[in-house]
Amino acid sequence: MSNQDLKEKILNIISKHKLGVLSSVENNKPHSRYMTFYSEGLTLFTPTKMDTEKIEEIEANASVSVLLGYEDKGQDDAYVEISGIASINKSQELKMKLWEESFSQWFKGPEDPNYIFLQIQPEIIRILNTHGESSEELVL
Template sequence: MRDSSMKEKVLKVITEHRTGVLSSVENNKPHSRYMTFYNDNLTLYTPTKRDTEKIEEIEKNPSVSVLLGYEKQGQNDSYVEISGTSILNDSPKVKQQYWNKSFEQWFEGPEDPNYVFLEIKPETVRILNLNGEPPQELNLEN
């Protein structure tokens, strides 16, 4: 499969599935939790509170893994596995861009200093369970 076609398939899964699993490293072991993800050309953003343990984990070790997709019956659902690095992003532009009224249960508004994002830059992107095909890796150097 050409990389442009594969990238389209990856973006489709990422766009259709906002909820996924974020795994960071805590005491040299995986620590996973469900998060909401926003996509900007394969760079993922997920909102969080500044004072959470995941921020501390990422400051110690920025390596993360994200799984998105595989939400229906499971047997035929494609899903995406992203390995990359994460940083804290508290830019007012990003906070405003992805603000959602549902966040009001956790934050006072887009200007809330505790409202921040994890920005995840992919290093490896794989799509799995795509029409019975073997896992495929997207070449990110194009």
């Protein structure tokens, strides 16, 4: 499969799935949690609070892993495993664009300074469980 075809498959999975697992590094061990993801192309964004331990973890080690796409019964669900670098994004434009009323339980509004996004820039994306096909890897 060409890189362009692989990228299209990956974008299709990323665009259809918002709930995934973010793993960061804590004391040299993986630390995973469910997060909500938004995407612009292959770049992912996930809202979080500035005063959480994941921010401390990412400031100490920006390498992260994200799993997206594995749902339903799991037997036929293609999913992606993304290895990348996380950074803090405080863009007011992004905060306004992605604001959802459900965020009100954690934030005072889109202007809340504690409301930020982690931006994940992929380095390697693997697509797995594609109906018996071998996994494929897109290196960026």
